[in-house]
Amino acid sequence: MKGEFTPKIVGFLCNWCSYAGADLAGTSKLKMPPSVSSIRVMCSGRVDPVLVATAFLRGADGVLVAGCHPGDCHYEKGNYYARRRFAILKKVMETLGLESERLRLSWVSASEGPRFQEVITEFTEKIKKLGPNPVKEKTSL
Amino acid sequence: MEEKIGVYVCECGPNIADNVHIDRVLDAVSGLEGVVVAKRHKLLCSEDGKKFLKQNIEEHGLTHLVIAACSPKLHELTFMNVCEEAGLNPYLFQLANIREQCAWIVEDKEEATEKAIRYTRAAVSRIRYHTPLEKKEIESNPDVLVIGGGIAGIEASLLLASKDRKVYLVEKTSSIGGMAKEFKQLFPKMEPTSNILEQKVQDVLKNENIEAFTDTKVEEVLGFFGNFVVKVKKKTETEENEFKVGAVVVTTGLNLFDPTKLSRYGYGTLSDVYTALEFERMNTKGKILLKNGNPPKSVGIIHCVGREEKGYCSRVCCLYSIKFARYLKAEIPVVNISQFYSDLCVPGKSYQRFYEETKEEGVDFIRAQDIEVTESNGQMSVNYKIESRKPKTEHRNVDMVILAPAIESSGDSSEIAETLNIHQGDEGFFTEEHEKLGPVSTSLEGVFIAGCAQGPKSIPDSIVQAEAVAGRILSSLIPGRKLEPEVKISEISDAFCIGCKTCISVCPYSAIVFDEIKRISVVNEVLCRGCGNCSAACPSGAASHKHFTFRQVYQEVMEALR
Numbered sequence: 150m151k152g153e154f155t156p157k158i159v160g161f162l163c164n165w166c167s168y169a170g171a172d173l174a175g176t177s178k179l180k181m182p183p184s185v186s187s188i189r190v191m192c193s194g195r196v197d198p199v200l201v202a203t204a205f206l207r208g209a210d211g212v213l214v215a216g217c218h219p220g221d222c223h224y225e226k227g228n229y230y231a232r233r234r235f236a237i238l239k240k241v242m243e244t245l246g247l248e249s250e251r252l253r254l255s256w257v258s259a260s261e262g263p264r265f266q267e268v269i270t271e272f273t274e275k276i277k278k279l280g281p282n283p284v285k286e287k288t289s290l
Numbered sequence: 291m292e293e294k295i296g297v298y299v300c301e302c303g304p305n306i307a308d309n310v311h312i313d314r315v316l317d318a319v320s321g322l323e324g325v326v327v328a329k330r331h332k333l334l335c336s337e338d339g340k341k342f343l344k345q346n347i348e349e350h351g352l353t354h355l356v357i358a359a360c361s362p363k364l365h366e367l368t369f370m371n372v373c374e375e376a377g378l379n380p381y382l383f384q385l386a387n388i389r390e391q392c393a394w395i396v397e398d399k400e401e402a403t404e405k406a407i408r409y410t411r412a413a414v415s416r417i418r419y420h421t422p423l424e425k426k427e428i429e430s431n432p433d434v435l436v437i438g439g440g441i442a443g444i445e446a447s448l449l450l451a452s453k454d455r456k457v458y459l460v461e462k463t464s465s466i467g468g469m470a471k472e473f474k475q476l477f478p479k480m481e482p483t484s485n486i487l488e489q490k491v492q493d494v495l496k497n498e499n500i501e502a503f504t505d506t507k508v509e510e511v512l513g514f515f516g517n518f519v520v521k522v523k524k525k526t527e528t529e530e531n532e533f534k535v536g537a538v539v540v541t542t543g544l545n546l547f548d549p550t551k552l553s554r555y556g557y558g559t560l561s562d563v564y565t566a567l568e569f570e571r572m573n574t575k576g577k578i579l580l581k582n583g584n585p586p587k588s589v590g591i592i593h594c595v596g597r598e599e600k601g602y603c604s605r606v607c608c609l610y611s612i613k614f615a616r617y618l619k620a621e622i623p624v625v626n627i628s629q630f631y632s633d634l635c636v637p638g639k640s641y642q643r644f645y646e647e648t649k650e651e652g653v654d655f656i657r658a659q660d661i662e663v664t665e666s667n668g669q670m671s672v673n674y675k676i677e678s679r680k681p682k683t684e685h686r687n688v689d690m691v692i693l694a695p696a697i698e699s700s701g702d703s704s705e706i707a708e709t710l711n712i713h714q715g716d717e718g719f720f721t722e723e724h725e726k727l728g729p730v731s732t733s734l735e736g737v738f739i740a741g742c743a744q745g746p747k748s749i750p751d752s753i754v755q756a757e758a759v760a761g762r763i764l765s766s767l768i769p770g771r772k773l774e775p776e777v778k779i780s781e782i783s784d785a786f787c788i789g790c791k792t793c794i795s796v797c798p799y800s801a802i803v804f805d806e807i808k809r810i811s812v813v814n815e816v817l818c819r820g821c822g823n824c825s826a827a828c829p830s831g832a833a834s835h836k837h838f839t840f841r842q843v844y845q846e847v848m849e850a851l852r
Contacts, residue, residue: 159850164363172361175390183401186408186850187391189362190838191778194796195822197840204847224821225711225798234826266395 156210156276160185160269161200162257163193165223167215169259179266182273185213192216193254194227198238201252205242208285211251211276215268218256228256248279293324295414296352298343300334300359302389309393311403315358318407322414326350335365340372347376354417358386358410379422381777381837386413412849419841423777428816430516431536432769435460437508437706440468441749442741443541444490445756451499453764458533459494459502460522462702466491466502468543469742470749472567474574477613478644486749503531511538511710512800512817515736516773536767537736539759540720541752542706544742547596547695555595555693556663560670562586563663563691566610573617586690588626589618590672592661596696597632602717604746607694608635612645614692615653628686630658630674656686663691697746711798712737719745730758738762778837779818780825782811786832793824793833 162168168189174181190196193216201212214235216228232254239249253275255268297319301307316328327350333339334357347355355378357369362385370380388406396402434450436443439461447457459466470476471491473483494500503522509530510521516536523530546567549557557563561581564572572578580586591611597603608631615627634655636645649655658674665671673685699718700706707714712732713721720739723731730738740755741747747755782793782802787810794802794811801817802824804810811833813824822835834840 157851159847168361169363172363172387172390175361175392175394178394180397181395183392183396183398183405186405186412186846187387188412188843188846188850189387190822190843191835192821192823195826195835195838197826197843200840200843200847203844204851207848208851209847224819224823227798227821227823230796230823230827 154277154281156184156273156281157208158185158211158213158272158276159204159209160187160213160215161190161193161196162187163216163223163228164189164191166217166221166259167193167255167257167265170215170257170261170265173259173262174265177262179262181266181269184273184276185269192222192224192227193231194222194224196231196234198234201238202241205247205251205282206284208282210279210282211253211272213253213255213268213272215255215257215265218258221258247282247284250275251279251282293353293418294326294351295322295324295354295356295417296346296350297325297328297356297358297410297414298334298346299328299330299388299410300339300357301330301332302360303333306359306389306393309396309399309402310388310406311399314403315388315406315410319356319410319414322411324354324418325414326352334359335368340368343369343372344376347373347378352378353382354420355383356386356410356413356417357383358388358406358413360389361387361391381423382417382420384413384417384420386410408849408852411852412846415845415849416842419839419845420837423836425777426775426815427772428517428775430767430771430773431518431534432767433457433533433535434537434539434763434767435508435511435518435520435535436539436541438468438541438543438700438741438743439463439466439494439502439504440541440543440741440752441470441487441490442543442743442752442756443468443539444494445753446539446541446740446759447500448490448493448497449757449760450763451497454499455764457500458520458522458535459500460506460508461502461504462507464505466494466504469567472570472574474570474617475613476749477609478640480613480616508706508709514775514817514819516767517816518736537738537763538710539763540706540710540712540737540739540743541741541756542700542703542743544746545698545701547600547698549595549693549695551599552596554662555592556665556670556691557693560663560665560691562670562689563693566607566614566692566694569614569692578618578621580689585622586618586625586688588628588686588688589690589692590663590686590688591615591627591629591692591694592663592672593629593631593694594633594696595693600696600698600717602696602746603633603635604697605635606697606746606748609641609644609748611692611694612636612648612653615648615651619651619653626654627652628654628656628672628688630656630661630672632657632659697742700743703743710734710737712739719743730755730762736767775816776818776820778820778835779815780813780820780822780833780835782813782824782828783832783834784808784810786830787811788830788832790829792827792829796823796827798823
């Protein structure tokens with residue numbers, strides 16, 4: 150390991166709001182850490198909890214799911230389903246001995262470039278404090 | 291067939307090239323399995339760039355195309371069109387966003403390059419699992435469902451029918467005409483309502499393009515703009531009627547605030563307190579009389595009943611209250627009339643004069659607060675406070691009170707909102723797509739609102755909205771134009787489905803039905819909009835979201851963690 154710990158974060162962004170918000174952060178040239186790899190999905194409700202669990206088991210230091218604000222979902226209510234799924238998933242993580250703060254659900258609209266920057270920066274800082282995913286060490290044995 | 295993946299990295303002028311070592315991105319993907327060519331270009335979205343891509347696809351016989359450039363929101367469609375021109379299925383293409391979400395946001399060039407490599411590798415890794423998807427075309431239906439046979443619904447129906455659109459006009463009560471048919475005359479010109487309305491109702495009933503259903507409820511509306519399937523049911527029948535339309539107009543009108551909720555006005559407890567609608571009906575049917583059979587000598591008209599509770603002004607109450615004074619003066623010239631208002635609202639080019647002329651006829655307008663109606667020894671009186679530097683309490687004896695209750699959304703609005711999947715605001719009226727720029731459309735394409743269903747308004751304003759809706763429909767729903775339903779939809783594997791119906795419960799579009807014989811869920815490919823919620827919820831892995839399959843997204847996750 151050289152130097153500072155650079156977290157690996159998977160960011161699932163919904164196509165309509167958060168991915169567009171991330172693009173806006175880009176066109177506004179807002180700088181942020183390179184830690185989050187964004188993956189476009191059509192809706193935050195598309196994010197399969199199994200995929201999130203898989204990401205953690207394969208060593209993700211954090212997972213971000215970002216979607217439209219409540220009431221603004223392009224598909225009416227996908228973000229509400231996402232919210233419920235992640236409330237449960239956080240509980241599951243705790244029972245597995247994984248800090249539930251490693252999973253973050255955020256609402257970022259298409260017009261919120263600065264908010265996207267803030268979410269990415271804050272979450273990266275948080276994960277840095279938590280350190281590397283402990284699962285990674287165990288599975289590498 | 292052996293896969294041949296081509297990877298092309300766009301410099302986007304200096305936009306990407308300045309902050310990403312493009313050659314290193316090319317090096318990183320060149321050796322990957324299946325990649326037969328990796329090149330850079332100055333500007334792939336330019337005419338020259340598109341020609342370059344097309345030539346490359348043909349020359350190398352590419353089976354898959356990966357482009358690392360700007361956001362898919364910007365040029366995904368551009369490059370999909372290039373694929374089509376070159377004979378490559380456009381869904382065998384993936385765009386890695388190394389501009390907006392990489393070059394422009396990462397300060398350090400080394401770090402930006404690493405991130406660009408991750409994104410490009412992820413696209414290569416994912417694309418191996420892409421399958422060609424086919425676009426479908428379906429006929430659009432130019433016909434229209436209008437819900438609510440009031441003045442707005444009538445106006446919209448007649449206009450649409452005049453352009454040979456088939457209109458299904460569904461009214462829940464036993465007759466067409468809506469609330470306006472209760473009114474004897476209309477402000478400000480006091481012309482008989484029948485002059486306007488009766489002819490229109492007759493026109494609706496005679497029009498061959500309009501099929502009017504009375505005593506009928508809309509049971510179900512499924513689909514999208516250009517292709518809705520509607521089920522309606524007449525109260526007296528058990529059979530449902532089903533038809534197809536391309537657009538839906540909601541003109542479900544209004545309810546009045548129930549004044550029994552505010553006991554201070556004496557409605558329901560004192561004998562000669564009437565709502566505005568009851569007074570209209572009394573006047574339309576015959577004479578204005580008290581319960582004892584005598585004409586009233588003095589009448590108090592109380593404005594703004596429920597305004598505070600509802601939190602908005604209903605726009606027309608001041609004007610019809612002034613009209614009531616005209617009704618009364620016409621029939622009982624000696625009657626005393628007092629109007630108790632809190633804010634007189636008479637905007638527009640003709641209403642100020644209407645108010646002034648009525649006032650000149652000897653109608654008192656009193657700006658009052660804390661209004662209360664009481665009765666003692668058979669004498670009713672309106673008690674109120676006058677706001678001034680020294681507030682004082684006053685009262686007026688009256689023998690009839692007319693209340694002007696706030697306009698509320700129609701009682702069945704919530705049901706309609708649920709059936710159609712449109713939104714209601716906190717006050718219960720249907721929410722327009724945009725307050726200023728989309729005042730008659732809703733969040734659901736192809737569903738429009740007009741009249742009091744959208745908010746309290748006058749007859750001319752309702753007609754304006756109805757005409758706007760007709761304009762919107764006639765200009766966007768063109769007969770013969772084909773529709774392209776979403777391609778990236780869900781599919782459910784017959785073999786893996788366990789028939790638990792979880793997918794059905796999470797689908798926002800009722801696009802999944804249950805096959806009772808096979809005991810499995812089946813996706814309706816026309817109704818599915820491709821949100822993927824079912825595939826995230828499916829416990830058996832049977833539901834899959836095309837172009838965002840578990841495997842495809844998994845590949846991206848793995849590259850992010852490399």
